[in-house]
Structure formats: structure tokens, C-alpha cells
Amino acid sequence: MRRALSAATLVTALCLLSGGCTSVNDDAPKAGAGSADTTPVTITFWHAFTDDREVSAVNAVLAQFHAKYPYITVKSVKGQTDDKINQAIRGGTAPDVAASFNAANVGGWCSSGAFQDLTPDLTADHVDLSRIPKAVQAYTAFGGKRCTMPWLADTFGLYYNRKLFTAAGISAPPKTMTELAADAVKLTTYNTDGSIRTAGFMPWFGGYEMLTEHLVPSWGGKWLKPDGSSDTATDPAFAQALTWQKNLVDAMGADKLRKFTAGMAPEQSAQMAFENGTLAMMVDGEWRTAFIKGDKSTVDYGTAPMPVADNKPELYGSGFVGGNVMGIPRGSKHPDAAWKLVEFLTTDTTAVVTLADAVGNVPTTLPALHSPELQLSKDPKFAPFLEVFGNPLTSSAPASADGGAYLTNFGPFAQKWQDGKVPDLQAGLAAIDQQNDATLKLGQ
Known part of the structure; x- marks a missing residue:
């Protein structure tokens, strides 16, 4: 669900960009793919969903993730705004993974380093970004850095x-x-x-x-x-x-x-x-x-x-298409496990289809969009949104500094x-x- 950018969020984003509000730790651990460490770990995941139906759907997909990675336990925290995420980053108490309804902050998060660049992880795990439409790629990266991944889309x-x-x-x-x-x-x-x-x-x-x-x-x-x-x-x-x-x-x-x-x-x-x-x-x-x-x-x-x-x-x-984004904030204590969660939620076709069907949003990967398991595609009232999303002339509001x-x-x-x-x-x-x-x- 789309949310308007608040003035407080904008000020916080600009503070993160300018570095005038707080310092960031250049020695903070970075996300990394391919880790063979299976030591049990608990990671924190913040998201903005509050509706009971939507929160239950998120928890169901997180259960799929835990079944695939039983050594990773996800502590899910609902109703988290961008302002809270930015404050936690500045205060050194950031969650391991954060999701936002508002892609407008991506430019600030990428350029300031508030969210970690996921490019090394994507490369290491051979994630094919061509499976994501270009309009969606445009609002999830900025300045040569892909610090977020799309997590379902809003299509109008x-x-x-x-x-x-x-x-x-x-x-x-x-x-x-x-x-x-x-x-x-x-x-x-x-x-x-x-x-x-x-x-x-x-x-x-x-x-x-x-x-x-x-x-x-x-x-x-x-x-x-x-x-x-x-x-x-x-x-x-x-x-x-x-x-x-x-x-x-x-x-x-x-x-x-x-x-x-x-x-x-x-x-x-x-x-x-x-x-x-x-x-x-x-x-x-x-x-x-x-x-x-x-x-x-x-x-x-x-x-x-x-x-x-x-x-x-x-x-x-x-x-027009916009949507939810997620990434790994600066200060994530468990970046390897955090990346596994981000990759699973945003690229695993079953996970994307399951959540899209449950909350009624458009899936953000082309394999999920065309999956025979996607029940939304069988709804004649929903099908036009899938077609709009897949149209090559569909546009978005690009990420900006x-x-x-x-x-x-x-x-x-x-x-x-x-x-x-x-x-x-x-x-x-x-x-x-x-x-x-x-x-x-x-x-x-």
C-alpha cells in the first residue's frame, strides 16, 4: 500500500545524506552471500504492514523461510515507519532487515550508505535482475548502488x-x-x-x-x-x-x-x-x-x-508503478542471515506468489507474474493490473538524491x-x- 512521504521523513533522509545528524560506522559489517555458517541466529525484520490479514500473510511467508533455513529465526516487527527506521540507523539500533512502503527514500539510503549496497550479494548468488521490470529496477537503486530490492508492487x-x-x-x-x-x-x-x-x-x-x-x-x-x-x-x-x-x-x-x-x-x-x-x-x-x-x-x-x-x-x-522495498540497514548485526531473508522474500517465486495472493499486491518478478500458481491472474478485476505492470511503457517515480x-x-x-x-x-x-x-x- 502506498504511503505519502512525510516532512519528517524527508528531513531525516537529508540528514542521513549530509552526515550532519550523526556519523555512520564505516567498519560496520557488510552483507555477504554464500556463507556456510549454520549457527542458530535470530534476526530482526521490520515492516510497515499493520492490517491483521496482511501481517498474517507476512508471517506465513516467514514460516516458509524458516523451513528452508531452520537455523535462522526471524523476529518480525510490524508497523515500522521510515522515520523509525532512520532513527534506528542513526542511533545504532537498526534492525537486520527493513522494509518500507515508500520507495522515495531509496536515493537517500543508497547514496548515504544508510542501507548497504546489495550488489556483491546479488553477484555472488547470481541473481538475474532481468527478471525484474526496468521500471521497478529504477526505484530500487540509485547512483550505481542497489541498496534495496522490490517486495511486491503497487500498480495503478x-x-x-x-x-x-x-x-x-x-x-x-x-x-x-x-x-x-x-x-x-x-x-x-x-x-x-x-x-x-x-x-x-x-x-x-x-x-x-x-x-x-x-x-x-x-x-x-x-x-x-x-x-x-x-x-x-x-x-x-x-x-x-x-x-x-x-x-x-x-x-x-x-x-x-x-x-x-x-x-x-x-x-x-x-x-x-x-x-x-x-x-x-x-x-x-x-x-x-x-x-x-x-x-x-x-x-x-x-x-x-x-x-x-x-x-x-x-x-x-x-x-504508474511503485511499491514496497526492503534492504539491510547500516548496523545490521547479522548481515549474512539478513541477506538470505532479503533474497528469499524478493526473488523466490513461491514466496513472492504466496504473499502477492494473500495481500492482493502485484508480484515484482516476471517469473512470479507469469506463474500458473498466481491466483490473482485468474481474477478478471485484478488481471488489468498485472498487464499494466508488465507493460514496457509503464513508468515509476525514479529514485533521487x-x-x-x-x-x-x-x-x-x-x-x-x-x-x-x-x-x-x-x-x-x-x-x-x-x-x-x-x-x-x-x-x-
Whole structure:
């Protein structure tokens, strides 16, 4: 499940990068593959899952690991945030293995040495990285160092309410952004006081998973140039995506959308707007299929790839992918055993398939994606996310030296834009590039 990057996490990441918050021990043991030592050992594994169903699934896969390596006992600790991980690294109390929902920190962890470079281990164990799609490889390494491995993926697509589609005379999900906007307006209904009763689509930034990074892939947008500098002003995708978004917000009524969004139940609630039938379409991750089932929602829905810009038909079927990452923090007391756990959880096909099926996330290796044992592939509502994940044009938010601040910086600007407080879009994007480049430079 995707989580937003907090300001505290960003500050901590930059502290780790600059070395100004604490020193790191260059003599700390490094991870190593191929160890024949089978002395019983207990390692600590921190992860961010908290839902009972998901935690049970993680524990089941850890039991598979213990069956393969009976001399390694894993102490699993749930609900651990990136802030806690960073604090433990600085304080010399890091776990042996840490997993995160937020790949935005990978650039900082790799460049600072906060997480150990796994390249020697991957080489020693002959791990074939071509089994991982390039978009996923992009957010799990930085600066020539692969300090994390992907541990399931979040893949985004379009959810749509079939009952509302039928009532509105719409026979199929939209494939272009023009069709999406037209369907959104057609599906939106209003109360007698003019407020929105049912929103045809959620175009409001901050409304559930409606984020710029989930929108610009429909125009083929790239956040960073090849040299690592910010690219929101020179890449036309950003201006085009924002213009489309603002036009739809205005068509549906900005004040009405603001009020509707403020009144929506939380995203993790069983009463969230799509599940209760008051939101006809939305962009969301594959995990929603499991939540809808777990919440016993009666919504009649379908899923599809996100629509794409009218002049970019070749992009249809692709989308945005992010996801969980895991690695070995600096200070791990048992790096050999820690590497065995990382390798098992992220590359063992049975382990990846088992966890993906249990928590409803996309598996991050191609063998797992195409495994006949993957039950998710047999679910027609989930299958589109697997197809998006495997599409070679699918993109991600690349790792950066600033810990993903280029995304964090864009959020307030997007809010000002939809509030009508950005008189010159191109000038505003240029200013964001300057802000991003300054933060990127600080992180180097």
C-alpha cells in the first residue's frame, strides 16, 4: 500500500545524506552471500504492514523461510515507519532487515550508505535482475548502488462502477482522457442544493489516490531529466496533464468538488466513496480489489488501465508503478542471515506468489507474474493490473538524491493550481524546477 512521504521523513533522509545528524560506522559489517555458517541466529525484520490479514500473510511467508533455513529465526516487527527506521540507523539500533512502503527514500539510503549496497550479494548468488521490470529496477537503486530490492508492487489503474455506467448509457470504460472527462461529467449528479451527490470521477488532487504522479503517465511525463535535474517545465506532459485536470475540476464545480472531497470517508474505510457508490470512477491501486472484498462491499465494479492522452494511444495499457522495498540497514548485526531473508522474500517465486495472493499486491518478478500458481491472474478485476505492470511503457517515480522531495515539492503547487492561484502555469512549473533542483543539489 502506498504511503505519502512525510516532512519528517524527508528531513531525516537529508540528514542521513549530509552526515550532519550523526556519523555512520564505516567498519560496520557488510552483507555477504554464500556463507556456510549454520549457527542458530535470530534476526530482526521490520515492516510497515499493520492490517491483521496482511501481517498474517507476512508471517506465513516467514514460516516458509524458516523451513528452508531452520537455523535462522526471524523476529518480525510490524508497523515500522521510515522515520523509525532512520532513527534506528542513526542511533545504532537498526534492525537486520527493513522494509518500507515508500520507495522515495531509496536515493537517500543508497547514496548515504544508510542501507548497504546489495550488489556483491546479488553477484555472488547470481541473481538475474532481468527478471525484474526496468521500471521497478529504477526505484530500487540509485547512483550505481542497489541498496534495496522490490517486495511486491503497487500498480495503478481505473476503477469504474458498472451499475452507474449502465444507468448513464456508457458501455465501456474510457480509453482517452477526453473520454474520461466526458464520462465524468455525464456521471456526476447533484442534490437539490447544487452539491454533488455522485461524483463521476475524482479529479481533485488529494482525493484518495488522485496525485500528480498517478496522472502524468497518461501523457508520458518524466519527472527527471537524464542528468537527474527536474523536468516539469520542459516536459509538456505536466502542463497538459494539469490543464486537463483543472478543466475537469471547473466543469464539475471546484467548490462543489472541494466540499464533496472533504466529506468523503477515509480511504481505508469500508465507507469510502467508491465502495459506497458515490464515486463512479477513480484512479487507485490494485490493493483496492482486496479491500472491496474484505469490506464486503456490494459495489458492482470493473477495472481497466488508466486512459491516456488522445495523441498518445501507444501508452494505453501502461501506467504508474511503485511499491514496497526492503534492504539491510547500516548496523545490521547479522548481515549474512539478513541477506538470505532479503533474497528469499524478493526473488523466490513461491514466496513472492504466496504473499502477492494473500495481500492482493502485484508480484515484482516476471517469473512470479507469469506463474500458473498466481491466483490473482485468474481474477478478471485484478488481471488489468498485472498487464499494466508488465507493460514496457509503464513508468515509476525514479529514485533521487533528495529522497523524493521533487514529488513532495509538487504537492502544494498542484493544490494552488486547482485553487486557481497560479496565474501562469509555465512560470509556475519553472519555479518548481528551480525548487526541485535546489533540493536535489542539497541531497547530493
